Each structure stands twice: as C-alpha cells, then as structure tokens.
Amino acid sequence: MAERRLSASAALAEALREEMTRDETIFILGEDLVSHSGIFGQFKGIPENFPGRIIDAPISETCVAGCGVGAGLTGMRPLVDFHFSDFVTCAMDELCNQAAKIRYMFGGQVKLPLVVWCPDGAGLRAAAQHSQSLEAWFVHTPGLKVVVPSEPADVKGLIKSSLRDDDPVMFFQHKRLFAKEGPVPEDADFIIPLGQAAIKRPGADLTFLTYGSGYHLCLQAAEELAAQDILAEIVDLRTLKPLDMETVAHSIQNTNRAVVVHEACVTGGFGAELAARIQVELFDYLDAPVLRVGAKDVPIPFSPVLEDYVLPSVAEVIEAARAVTYR
C-alpha cells in the first residue's frame, strides 16, 4: 500500500483533530487562530470542526500561558499556541516558575497537562525577534518536557503523545518545515512515545545527533558524505527531555564518533549538554571529541546573505563529520 504523504502542518492538524475527537477536554488557545486556522494555517479544519474549542486570545502571551496552566489544573488539557516561539520571553514566569514547578512545589498534589506549541526557527528573513530556537532554556528548567520534531510523522506521533501526557510539554515546530512533506501513518492510534529517539539513517563511521531543522541538514550531509565513503548514522533525538540516552549510546558505541547539530546558537545550546554527557558516559568509546554545529553566536540578522551565513550549513556539518573521522 502506497504511503500517504502529508506536510508537517497537515500532520499536526490531523493529529489535533484525532485527539480533540478522542478527548473533549482538549482545547486550543492563542492569538489569531480561528479566521485563518492559525497564522501558518497549522490548525486547518479545527475551527470548523471544533467550534468553541479553538479560541482567539488578545495579545497577552503572559496571561495566555497562565491561562493554560489554570485550565490544565482544573480539568482541561490545553494546547497553547505561542504564535512565534520568540514570545515565550513574555511568559517565562508562567512557563518556568509556575507550570514547571507547580506539581513539585505542591508535593505532587496535582498534575498539569499542558502543551505549549511554539513555532520556532529561522530562514524566513524574519530577523532577530522572530527567528529564535530557544529549546535550551527549557531543557535547563526541571519540570518541563521538551519535544522538537523534524518530520511530519514525528509531528503527528509526538503531538499526540504530548497531548496525552500529564506533564507540561514545550513543543517546538520549525516554521520553515511546515510545508515539507513526508509519509504519515493514517492510524489514529499512531503515537511516538516521548523520550524515544529514532535512528533514521544507519551508518558505521560517525553519528549525527540532531533534531528539528538540524535533521534535514544532517540528511543532506550524510548523502554527500556517503559519496565520499563516509557513512554517517543519523539519530533524530525528537525529544530532548526526557532524553533517549540509550539510543545515543548504542550508536556511538558503534561509530565512536559524534557530531551534534542544531539550529540554536552553539554557546549554551543543547549540543553542550549532549556533548558534556557523551564525553563522560562514553569516554572510552570516543575516538574523537564530540563536535557541535549550530548557529553562530549572534542574533539572527535580516538580510539573506547575513542570515544564511549565521545559520548552520550542510557544508559545516560535512566539515565536522570529516574532522571527527579524520578524513
């Protein structure tokens, strides 16, 4: 049977329609959702099919996030749309001091089902305040789960698990990947458990550890490298917290070399955490240092020539792969 292909947006919308049908406590709250089915059209079909369960909020990210927390504590399963992930900066107290800590501070009295959906990433010439990848902040915040899908099927499987999960989840989906298509299972019960990485391309010479848009850079790099007989294995982490260290370890035990690739700027990014763990937990397996490829340490500039230069490139990924394989 021919695989059905969907865009990442369509995969998200399908998953939401399935879950909202399954569980009527799920609702969507955010800015400008109803008339255009989300500013990226990511909620296609929801306004028509679930009137009253997708709600346009005023421009009030602080209260919108807090609203998600309050609703999640009182019997609902909110998905909060953050419009642009850059605006999580307007709700860090609600996300990191409230959502992340409530269950713990109150001694486990309550659960907080809450999905914070954040369209992130650069490449749209949207400049410094509409292009960030901020997942590392939340990885450093105990009490939050962090999910970053790269392909449509992952989007469907992971948003469904996130909506069924009883803990707050930060869900980052890359703006530039909404239209990108891929095979997506039709099965309404298809889910991808949080904390499960996927080996998306096998290879014996080195391991690419990546997620989100970084995955697509690695895929291209792996193909070009294959032509030079360097076989890269690609581990798509998919969930950064909880982290599937087991899959990471298995891969590196075979390849003895690793390169972490993400779009966020290198310094203090998630690649730092991963490299720091690997050089301890797999010290004896490493034949080369763990290299990191990410954006250069500046805000995202507007002009295409500048933005392209700042963002990580396939060439840089290939260069890192060559470096760790000493070829």
Added chain:
Amino acid sequence: MAERRLSASAALAEALREEMTRDETIFILGEDLVSHSGIFGQFKGIPENFPGRIIDAPISETCVAGCGVGAGLTGMRPLVDFHFSDFVTCAMDELCNQAAKIRYMFGGQVKLPLVVWCPDGAGLRAAAQHSQSLEAWFVHTPGLKVVVPSEPADVKGLIKSSLRDDDPVMFFQHKRLFAKEGPVPEDADFIIPLGQAAIKRPGADLTFLTYGSGYHLCLQAAEELAAQDILAEIVDLRTLKPLDMETVAHSIQNTNRAVVVHEACVTGGFGAELAARIQVELFDYLDAPVLRVGAKDVPIPFSPVLEDYVLPSVAEVIEAARAVTYR
C-alpha cells in the same frame, strides 16, 4: 599594611559609591531600594549620599528592565536591581529580545550600557521561586555579558568594570554570600576586567572550574583533598561571557583533569558548555572526562533536609575530584 576586609554587600556598596561619584549618569532602579538600602542592605549609604539617583519602582519587573534599556539608550548608565534573580522571568523579552539585540539589530548605531544586578542562589529555605541560578539562559543569549563573582574583592572589581562597560551585563550575586567577608582593595581604581578568570588556588592534580557559590565548595573540597595528597587547582571563572578560555586551558594543560562546579542544576547548566568546549579544545590533554557537579534536576525545595540534598555539596565535589584522578 593589614588587608582591609569587607562583606560582599559592603564591597558592592563601596564600588557603587565610588562609581556613582565618578560618573553622574549612573543611577539605580528597582523595588524597595531606598528605605532599607535594598532588601539585603546591599546599597548601604547610597540613598543618603545620592538622593534621587536610587529610585524605588513599583512592582513592575518588565517595565523596570525596559526602563533600564530606554535610559541606557539615551545617555544614562542604569543599574537595575532585580530583587530576586528568579524574577528575570518577568522580563525575558526586555533582557533577551531588546537589551541583548538592540545594538546588533540596529547595525551598531548605539551602545547600551546597562547592568542588571540579580541576587541569586539557594540555601535560604526560600523554596522554588526564590532560589534559582539562571545564568545559563543568558550565556545562551548573544549580546549579553554574564558575570558571577564569588568573593567580595571580585564583587567590587567586577561591578566597577560592569558599570564602566558599554554593553549590557547580567550580574549575578549570591544571596547567601552577602555577609561573607574577604579582603577588598581600598583603591577606587581597582577594577577586574570582564573576561578574566583567576587561579585562586594552585594545584597540580586536577582543575576545579567554578564561579559564584561553587567557588566556596571547591575551596573546602580542595582543602580536604590536600589532606589526601590530591592537589586541586581552583579556577574562579568570574565572568562566564566573555569566557577566559586561555586560563582554563593553561590550567588543564597542567592538570589534565577538570571538574566543573556550579549551583545551577546540572542539565543544561553552564558546566555543559564548558565541558563541551574542553573536550574539544583540550582533547589531547584530558586523562579523564570532564565531570560536572551541580544541583540535582528538580526545583529547589523548601524543607532544609530536602534543599541541602538537592544543592551540590563538598562531598560531591570531592567525589568528582577522586573520580577524575582515579583515586
């Protein structure tokens, strides 16, 4: 001549008095500053000596931070007091989307002198929302400098450089260390340049890389280790961004072993960045993986037994030192 000793609070106040006398564009803005000279008494003598230049703000962290930016852009040199560092969560847009990016977004048209003074850290039984160490978020934000002093002299020397610097500086000072005394030069021109680490204790067997409250854990650990003939060198980073990698490298080239110690929770903390860099830049010098010691990955709990368990301990630092020295 006998060295003069001051508490960290007194060192801060002295530095501010000296700088405010030297430069009348400096002023202090924050909550509850005037009647008690700051809620920790950290601005002793300022309200009396500089009336009108230390200003009580309403509880409006968002606008207080933005106010610092606006004043810094128009000829003043503001020091913004954040009351508790936990409340930076109420101003992440102003700090990370505005302050950090303004000079860059506008093509270098303007400079933004701004010191954001954040009393941070745990140990006061103040629970999850008044005990955090959030420096890693800002290290991951291009455009900000990050300073974390550990001793009174560092406080004086670094706050003075921060106030004289033309870029926004996040300055984290540990609440539990305000009363701790140490020698402080009286010289009004004593400054410690940003980006300069200090080897505060020489040792040949391993290197402790630390800052803020972690420094005091390392000091105690180093003394106990010395009794076991394990000689630890302590590098107090003092500034996390810009980072003095040269001093870090020199030390590790001698000791071939490193342990990073900080109070922030381990996952995604600054130790990750440091370990990730070291295992690349000093790969051939390392005889052991770079270990990290920090708080356990939970919010800071209230009950003393719980909080003490979550925070990094001297015992854990010693254990890590033993592990990297294989003794």
Added chain:
Amino acid sequence: MTLDREELLRMYRTMVCVRQFETLAGEYFAAGKIPGFIHLSIGQEASSVGVCSALRSDDFLTTTHRGHGHLIAKGADLDRMVAELLGKRTGYCKGKGGSMHIADFALGILGANGVVAGGLPLAVGAGLSIKLRKTDQVVVSFFGDGASNRGPVHEAMNMAGIWRLPVIFCVENNGYASTTPVARACSVPDLALRAAGYGMPGVTVDGNDVLAVREAADQAVARARAGQGPTFLENKTYRIRGHFEGDPQKYREEAEVQAWRDKNDPLQRFAAVLRKGNVLTQDLQQGIWDEVEAQIGQALAFAEQSPYPEPKEALEDLLVNP
C-alpha cells in the same frame, strides 16, 4: 441577603482562627522553628473571611505570599498547614513548598504564589475552564496593592472582561508593598478605578468591616455565577505586622500601626457588632477563642511530632511520567 446567627459566628470563629494561627506562626518563626521567611496577614482577617465565606467548597481560589488567611478561610487543614510551615513530610506539600507555596486542590485552592501577581493568569485559566466545562463555579484571585501594578493583572482583567469569565479580582490594599507606600507605587488613589478600563464593576470597600466585604463578595459571586462576568473588589485594609517577620519597617511610624491596631481591628469591630446584636456574648466569645486555641495547639503538636522528609524524597513529585 442577611446572614443567620450560625453563619455570623462561623465567620467570627474563622477570623479568630486566622488571627491566632498567624500570631503563633509569628512566635514559632521568632523561636527559629520555621525556616525561610513568612508573611503574616494579621489585621486583614476581614478580607480573607469576608470573601471566602461567600464561596462554595468547589469554587477556586488563588492566593499570594501572604496567603495563610485565605487558605484557612477556604477551609484548609490546620495540621497540614503548620506541618508545611515547619517543612515536615505531613505538610500539604510534603515539605517542598513552605509558607509561600501551600495549595489544596481538593478545596479548589490552586495555590499560594511566591511570584507577586503570579496567581491572576492562573485564575483566568480556571475561569475559562469553568466556562468550557459549563459549571457554575467561580474563582477568586487575591492579590496586593503592589501586585496590582504588574502587567499580568492587566492582561488577566482584560481577558476575563472580554470573555465575561466568573473571576473575582480581589485586591487587598493594605497600604504597603513591602517598603513602598501605595501612593508612591500606584497612579490612582482607589485601585477600583481601574475596573472601568476593563468594562467590569469596581468596588472599594472598608476591608476591615467583614460584613461590608461579605456583602460585596456576595454580589460579585452572584454576578459571576449568573454568567455576568468578573468583578474587581478592592478591600482597603492595613498590614499590622512587618512585610515579613523580622522586617525592620523603617518605612513607617509605629504610631501609624498602633492607631490601626487600636481603632480599626477587624476582630474587635466584628465582635462589637455581634455583641450589639446579641449574637455574641462574653462567654461565647471566650469559648470561641479557647476552642480555636486548642485546635491550633493541636495542629502545632501534630506538626512538631511529624517527621521531616527523607532527603531522597526531594527527587519525587516532579513529573507524573518521568
């Protein structure tokens, strides 16, 4: 609506309970038995009791760093409250929260909050949840005059306003935000003036007159239950104790405090009313104080005898599915 004798006495008893709880908490703190810092609500009992007595047990509440009174007035268990203040395993939060972080979700108490104004957006979320779940519950969100200047208050009031949510915004204007007098921080004399900016009724009441507070609260609750939307309620009161226990209080004259203590004590005022109406007698009053004292003594004993948590318990309760 007039209150019957039982209700009046219940309210008086609760006010006595808050007063005695706070007084003893202060003593325990001074004795070094309570870690961290605590913020007491002595002098503000009419606000907590006047408002919470108008609520049902399934109604929601968010409170602040100064929340003991609200918790007690909503029916929180004294044993578990004291145990939490002491950091014991039997506390509401197993010792993880402390004074600033007590909640009782079974009673609709969505929690005290260490972040000033942190509770308001949560309250709006609870209000939205009520609307979506189609129940007739209401939410009360307590906050202070200082908190009223924070942005989340604005966003919360606007959202509750446009969606006509059953949320009661109750500001306890106690004259100070930490060291800062209200007039130096708030750009309006009566905070209730701001309600007009959100299309909701704004009422300023004598916050030390428990019956006046109760009446205003009853009206706000009725409006909310009837689906007529939010109300802004300003209870003008006074903080008798320091901002936190140990506060040097250089920002005010002792005489100012004394005047409020002597002439405007909410318990004395309510007792006088009840005595005048023959609802309360000397004996009955004494009986109530003794009974409450015994109850709190018991709570203290329970807490003192309770064990501290095991260190490793610090790693529990973070996530449902780690």
Added chain:
Amino acid sequence: MTLDREELLRMYRTMVCVRQFETLAGEYFAAGKIPGFIHLSIGQEASSVGVCSALRSDDFLTTTHRGHGHLIAKGADLDRMVAELLGKRTGYCKGKGGSMHIADFALGILGANGVVAGGLPLAVGAGLSIKLRKTDQVVVSFFGDGASNRGPVHEAMNMAGIWRLPVIFCVENNGYASTTPVARACSVPDLALRAAGYGMPGVTVDGNDVLAVREAADQAVARARAGQGPTFLENKTYRIRGHFEGDPQKYREEAEVQAWRDKNDPLQRFAAVLRKGNVLTQDLQQGIWDEVEAQIGQALAFAEQSPYPEPKEALEDLLVNP
C-alpha cells in the same frame, strides 16, 4: 495654536511621502524584492504625521512593526530606509534589521520593534532619563489596539503616571490586531477610558483627521514639556492594507475596506481642507506628489544600486567590547 501655511503644506507633503513610500514598498514586496514580511500603514498617515509634526528633532520616539510612517514623519532618511528594507549594507542597520527593526538614534528614533508593545517600557526609560538629565525633551510611544492588551502597557502607564514622565502613549486603534477585531480583544470600546486608571488624561480623536490629531498632540506635548506628566492619546483609524503584505484577510469584508478608502482617506480629507482654505491648489498638490515621487524614486535607485553586506559582517555590531 494655529499652523502657518508652510507647516500645513509640510504636513501634507509628509503624508504624501508616507503614502507613496508604503505603496512602493508594497509593490517591491509583491515583486519579491523585499525579503521577510512588511506591515504597511496606508490609511494611517494622519496619525503618524499629526503626532510627529508636533515633535522636535531631539524628542524621542518608539514605534512598532508598522513603523514606516512614524519614521518618515520623524524625519528618517528615505534612502537608508529603503536600503534597509532590501537588506543592503547602506541601510539604517546595515541589513541586520529589516522593516521591523529600523532606528535612527540621531533623530531620537529609539527603534521600531518586532515585539508588540515592546517599545513602551523603553519609552518610559527614555522619559525617566529626560527627567534625570533635566532636559525638556518628550517621548512618544506608538502602539496598536492589539498591543494595548499586553502587560507592559499597564506597567509603563503606571510608572509614567506616578513619576509624571514626559511620555505620550499614542495608541493607533486601526480596528484590527492582525485577524482580530478590536471589539473581540479589548474590554472597552474606547481605549482612552483606561487612562483614568493611571491618573492621566485620555483623549480619543478622529485619527484620520490630521489637524485633530495634531491639536491633541500639541496639547500632550505641551503638558509633557511643562513637566505635567504623561498623556494617553487614542487615534481611531483604519488599516487599509492587510496586516502584512500577502494577508488573505478572511476576517473582514472588502466592502468595509472600500468604505474607508473612499469616504475616509486622510490624505483626501486633508487636501480638501487645504483646498478650501486656499492653502493648496491643484497645481501645488500635483507638484508635491511629483516631487515626492521623484524623491522616493531616487531612494529606490539608491537602494537597488547599493551592495549587500559581506556574509562575515554578520559577526559585527554585537558588542562594543567583545
């Protein structure tokens, strides 16, 4: 205060300049010459010009994602503006900012802002700086009806209120925040009603009548310069173009837009007044349009001929002392 002929013509000319600039920016965007996305202010020229013409060149301004008009009205250089939109090195920000991030600190323009309401706290800071530096400058902070619901607006207005800062809060109520009609997002019909909550005057004016806007702005500026504090000015206007170029605009009827375009165009209205007062003649009007067209054509040519930055320049301009 009455405006002399030169001033009136200068204002009309500036409005024409904004209109033509925005129109051409739209065409360039449609032609794929402008990367990213742009937000045009066509139909709102009376607000930008009415307010900015009341300012001195040393006064400060913060604007928004829809800021081209404000920049031009404050005197920004068209060449550098267009160059920035195209991402050229000769642009105001050397190509690092783009449409949403243009500033000219020499003209007191503290910047457009990609974050809605992001400019208000900065404006308050500039106001505080004016007070501390003891100058008689003023600050205008433009924001939209949608922005008015964000928390920073509340904090900013309260701070400006208590400190009586020379800040003019100018909300351009253009009927929509992206897809959301103002009535669905704001809990009051007139946003100026909120001013009373901060003890400052609030004025709602016909934002498409440039003289009415100018008069209100003159009063607000006079108040501010005299140290009498902030003013809240609401200019009721209408966004003729989509929220961004390419906006499908399913949230409104074309007829609604058409009605505003036909019956309430600020340029036509002002021209009619000027013609009636014999300030403007057919020829003069044509001359102004031609002259502006030439000027903008020159700016476009300058921008097109300008080079793009070198990739490595992306690493410059982050810090003064790296």
